[in-house]
Amino acid sequence: MRYTIVSCSPQNKSRSSSSCIAGWLKEELDESEIYYINDKKEWGKCAEAITKSSNIIFVVPLYVEGIPGIMLEFLETLSPQRKTAATMSFIIQGGFDEASQLRTAERYLKMLPSFFHCQYGGTLLKGGMFGMATMRGDKFKAQMKKCYIEAAKAYKKNNCFDEATTKAFAGAEYYSSSMIILSKALLPINRIIWYVMGKKMGATTSLKSKPYRYS
Numbered sequence: 001m002r003y004t005i006v007s008c009s010p011q012n013k014s015r016s017s018s019s020c021i022a023g024w025l026k027e028e029l030d031e032s033e034i035y036y037i038n039d040k041k042e043w044g045k046c047a048e049a050i051t052k053s054s055n056i057i058f059v060v061p062l063y064v065e066g067i068p069g070i071m072l073e074f075l076e077t078l079s080p081q082r083k084t085a086a087t088m089s090f091i092i093q094g095g096f097d098e099a100s101q102l103r104t105a106e107r108y109l110k111m112l113p114s115f116f117h118c119q120y121g122g123t124l125l126k127g128g129m130f131g132m133a134t135m136r137g138d139k140f141k142a143q144m145k146k147c148y149i150e151a152a153k154a155y156k157k158n159n160c161f162d163e164a165t166t167k168a169f170a171g172a173e174y175y176s177s178s179m180i181i182l183s184k185a186l187l188p189i190n191r192i193i194w195y196v197m198g199k200k201m202g203a204t205t206s207l208k209s210k211p212y213r214y215s
Helices: 017-028 040-052 069-075 099-115 138-158 163-170 177-185 187-200
Strands: 003-007 032-036 055-061 087-093 119-126
Touching: 003 017, 003 040, 017 032, 017 055, 017 087, 017 138, 032 040, 055 099, 087 099, 099 119, 119 138, 119 163, 138 163, 177 187
Parallel strands: 003 032, 003 055, 055 087, 087 119
Antiparallel strands: none
């Protein structure tokens, strides 16, 4: 079976969690090819591959838990006409730990395949993924790779992300009461971590800065 994997991050490959995940999928899925839509010169080739492929997987990072604008722009260029029957599936990841924070994007993506005359193959989602490609460390990345490889194996077997796989993969839907208490207790430490991460990303102002507020 031919797989077309589309990394929907606007970032370059070295900084993109989506690129990492797309690469892991390619390791497991035979006859697969990755397209990166941050390179608009490749849009034509990607669109043609989607038209011909029998299995398409979009790897989607969420920004403030919303779909990247560049992905929406790319989707507008796709033709609804197909040359073969296909399954369209999605992998989404976001920064918030609770799976519930990603559900709105999941509902939107669930509607997309019908517009392109494809069968919906499910959505694999995972929160708490901020900084995986650049700041979370090799141990965290190795753990995530193992999880995604296992999910890809199940996908190859079932030709979809089945309900059992997606439910287990997503983790906690909401924080438990004990997790909320722990999160509040760890807030001072989290602020230090965010300060260090901000510096690594080139932040020059305070994390308390509110540039969107008018003076």
